[in-house]
Amino acid sequence: MRRKLVVANWKMYGSLMQCREAVPTLAKAVDPAVELVLCPPAPYLGTASDLASASALHIGAQDVAAQKEGAFTGEWAAPMLADVGCRYAIVGHSERRQRHAESDADVVAKAGSCVEAGIIPIVCIGETEQERLAGQTEAVLARQLGPLLEARGRADFVLAYEPVWAIGTGRSATPEMAQEVHAFLRQRLAQVDAALAEKVPLLYGGSVKPDNSAALFAMPDIDGGLIGSASLQTESLLAIYRAMQ
Numbered sequence: 001m002r003r004k005l006v007v008a009n010w011k012m013y014g015s016l017m018q019c020r021e022a023v024p025t026l027a028k029a030v031d032p033a034v035e036l037v038l039c040p041p042a043p044y045l046g047t048a049s050d051l052a053s054a055s056a057l058h059i060g061a062q063d064v065a066a067q068k069e070g071a072f073t074g075e076w077a078a079p080m081l082a083d084v085g086c087r088y089a090i091v092g093h094s095e096r097r098q099r100h101a102e103s104d105a106d107v108v109a110k111a112g113s114c115v116e117a118g119i120i121p122i123v124c125i126g127e128t129e130q131e132r133l134a135g136q137t138e139a140v141l142a143r144q145l146g147p148l149l150e151a152r153g154r155a156d157f158v159l160a161y162e163p164v165w166a167i168g169t170g171r172s173a174t175p176e177m178a179q180e181v182h183a184f185l186r187q188r189l190a191q192v193d194a195a196l197a198e199k200v201p202l203l204y205g206g207s208v209k210p211d212n213s214a215a216l217f218a219m220p221d222i223d224g225g226l227i228g229s230a231s232l233q234t235e236s237l238l239a240i241y242r243a244m245q
């Protein structure tokens with residue numbers, strides 16, 4: 001049985017007060033059958049971890065450096081995330097790929113440094129609208145996935161399919177569109193290792209809301225969601241979480 005998870009990506013929103021309010025409520029609502037992962041901005045990770053420590057709620061970072069340590073002002077390393085109690089880190093989010101020019105190789109290096117430190121990477125991939133319209137969706141995803149499968153085929157990771165055109169736009173992929181891509185990704189994983197394909201949770205992300213989450217999560221290859229704006233309200237995040245349960 002594959003893990004099911006709902007991951008909340010607060011992006012650069014929220015506050016210490018919001019952490020103090022949301023984390024205990026989320027911690028109380030978590031049921032071990034479906035993992036819930038909160039990824040607040042980096043300055044709040046330690047506090048969020050402390051508040052979640054007695055519960056099954058997991059805390060994750062939104063990004064991480066590829067290096068273990070060094071003269072990299074403004075960055076943080078995977079062992080530091082482990083140090084403050086994080087379990088997960090998002091890597092390769094399209095906002096990082098686009099605004100910070102992260103390459104597929106950078107993303108794989110980040111995922112690798114997570115695995116070494118005992119942090120589970122949530123690796124994001126997805127096509128732009130232009131690429132989809134040009135019929136390149138599968139080629140783009142195969143390119144983004146390729147180095148990851150070569151380098152980390154057997155390690156523990158989570159894959160998140162986030163079509164760039166669906167992120168923050170209110171235009172989610174339909175459940176059928178998302179399922180088609182997830183089935184393709186599962187098949188690519190199976191080409192490397194059938195057991196791996198059965199094990200890796202595939203999340204869908206991009207305008208997941210309380211009213212579309214149940215239909216998306218009902219698809220056989222969708223094992224959970226990566227939730228942006230709808231995760232900022234605890235009630236709407238919990239509605240989505242319940243849809244996964």
Ligand code: PGA
Pocket residue numbers: 009162166167168169170205206207208226227228229230
């Ligand atoms: P959204 O963001 O739910 O606001 O579309 C998803 C994401 O960027 O992970």
